[in-house]
Amino acid sequence: MSYDVSICFAYRSKNQAEEFKSCEELVKSVMSALIGQGRKTEFSFLSGKIKTSSDVFSADFIIGDPSHPNFQIKHSEVKQAIPRPLPAIIILPDDSWGSVVNSVLKNPLYDVRGIFRATRLFTEYREADEVGNFWEVVKTLLRQFLRRNGLKEEDFSKPIEWKVKISENCTMEFMSLFSTPSMQRMSAKFKDSLLALDDPVLRALRGSFGNADDLKKRCRDINKFFEASNKDSFRVPSLLILGETGCGKSLLATIAASVIMPDMKLARVNISSYNANSIDVMLFGAGKGSFTSSDHDILGLFIGHCGEVVFLDEIGDMDEESQTRLLTYMDNAQVLPRGMTDSVCSPCILIAATNKDVRNDRSFRKDVLNRFGHVIEIPSLSERKQDIRLLISMVLQNEKINPFIGDKRKVESISLDALNYLEERTYPGNFRELEFCLNQAVNNSFSEGCKCLCLRHFL
Numbered sequence: 001m002s003y004d005v006s007i008c009f010a011y012r013s014k015n016q017a018e019e020f021k022s023c024e025e026l027v028k029s030v031m032s033a034l035i036g037q038g039r040k041t042e043f044s045f046l047s048g049k050i051k052t053s054s055d056v057f058s059a060d061f062i063i064g065d066p067s068h069p070n071f072q073i074k075h076s077e078v079k080q081a082i083p084r085p086l087p088a089i090i091i092l093p094d095d096s097w098g099s100v101v102n103s104v105l106k107n108p109l110y111d112v113r114g115i116f117r118a119t120r121l122f123t124e125y126r127e128a129d130e131v132g133n134f135w136e137v138v139k140t141l142l143r144q145f146l147r148r149n150g151l152k153e154e155d156f157s158k159p160i161e162w163k164v165k166i167s168e169n170c171t172m173e174f175m176s177l178f179s180t181p182s183m184q185r186m187s188a189k190f191k192d193s194l195l196a197l198d199d200p201v202l203r204a205l206r207g208s209f210g211n212a213d214d215l216k217k218r219c220r221d222i223n224k225f226f227e228a229s230n231k232d233s234f235r236v237p238s239l240l241i242l243g244e245t246g247c248g249k250s251l252l253a254t255i256a257a258s259v260i261m262p263d264m265k266l267a268r269v270n271i272s273s274y275n276a277n278s279i280d281v282m283l284f285g286a287g288k289g290s291f292t293s294s295d296h297d298i299l300g301l302f303i304g305h306c307g308e309v310v311f312l313d314e315i316g317d318m319d320e321e322s323q324t325r326l327l328t329y330m331d332n333a334q335v336l337p338r339g340m341t342d343s344v345c346s347p348c349i350l351i352a353a354t355n356k357d358v359r360n361d362r363s364f365r366k367d368v369l370n371r372f373g374h375v376i377e378i379p380s381l382s383e384r385k386q387d388i389r390l391l392i393s394m395v396l397q398n399e400k401i402n403p404f405i406g407d408k409r410k411v412e413s414i415s416l417d418a419l420n421y422l423e424e425r426t427y428p429g430n431f432r433e434l435e436f437c438l439n440q441a442v443n444n445s446f447s448e449g450c451k452c453l454c455l456r457h458f459l
Helices: 014-035 099-106 128-148 172-178 181-197 200-205 215-228 249-260 276-284 320-332 366-371 385-395 416-424 430-448
Strands: 003-010 046-052 061-064 086-092 110-117 157-159 238-242 267-270 309-313 349-354 374-377 413-415
Touching (some): 003 014, 014 061, 014 128, 086 099, 086 128, 099 110, 110 128, 157 416, 172 181, 172 249, 172 385, 181 238, 181 249, 181 374, 181 385, 200 215, 238 249, 249 309, 249 349, 267 276, 320 366, 385 430, 413 416
Parallel strands (some): 003 046, 003 061, 086 110, 238 374, 267 309, 309 349
């Protein structure tokens, strides 16, 4: 079944005849482009034909000069019942907005969806923004016309790859941080920091000391390296990543490590999971017998991973004493393990992250914050609203979220109602929450036997 659209083109004079033709052609071009997208969409139900109507209230919508009599009908003059205000697009012939426009805006018979300047639509001075906005208004009116003719939510949908088609070997999480426009500034700062962090001296340290866990021997080997290199001290290259929970801080640290040392694993500790005593030993090490139940040497992250990337997650939860020791280490890369009398220069590339506002947190030392050579902040999802649709398209192509069952995915499309819901929703858990939300909805849709992700699957 296909539907013809009925439009009332309201123009007052013969001088506007060319504008009338141009307007009709513009509407036809919108319809033609929507119908001819090469895949089945809701617009496939349109015939592509326009029926011009002089009877204003039998038309599906009205376009034209606001001074035309069809725009100036008063509510009290209409004898038949009007089920709804008539969707209307106003074209200003001379680009001027006067009282006649205001009278249409106030008239309950008309639902004005857009006001456009004729000189910016139909002349040689046409503006891309004006034409683009006109397209969007007509597109919305056509969708509403189809809904009134009985199409279901599933008919108003997009295939999951409508924004971008992800290749099989592409890392989805990586794309979520770098592929979208609002992340470009953060991405540029991040790449600048990588160039500064990858120090050639630290590169030479990696893998130079084997896997031995003898603390004294490891310290002697590291000291010999710096004696040969005439290095008495070393300022620790560092990066602090800020951002709300779930926005990708750990992922960014992992990406940084994979770029700086592609063949080595990131050394990571979550500060919030340990008490102050455990953090001190874990970071700076301890000799055998230096505390109760200490029956072996503990190298600590900074000595055990000399020259490598060390990631301190949730550094905002670090106690003040540990912050003081970390401050000293960042200044000169000196490590004094518990139970030893001599320190050792054991520089690492230090990456830290926190979801706390450490700039205004009194419990976090400002001198520690100021020691970080680079600080970047990942925008929250609420700051990336323009990216939501692209992110949704990407997540729905993630095998973990929407896996293949045979040769078809659990869900193959998503309705416009669902997209609008996801765009309006707030995400305190950021990207992680978006993934969870879509994963739950995919499961609900699949259990229902529906291949289209609809609004009801989110509620």
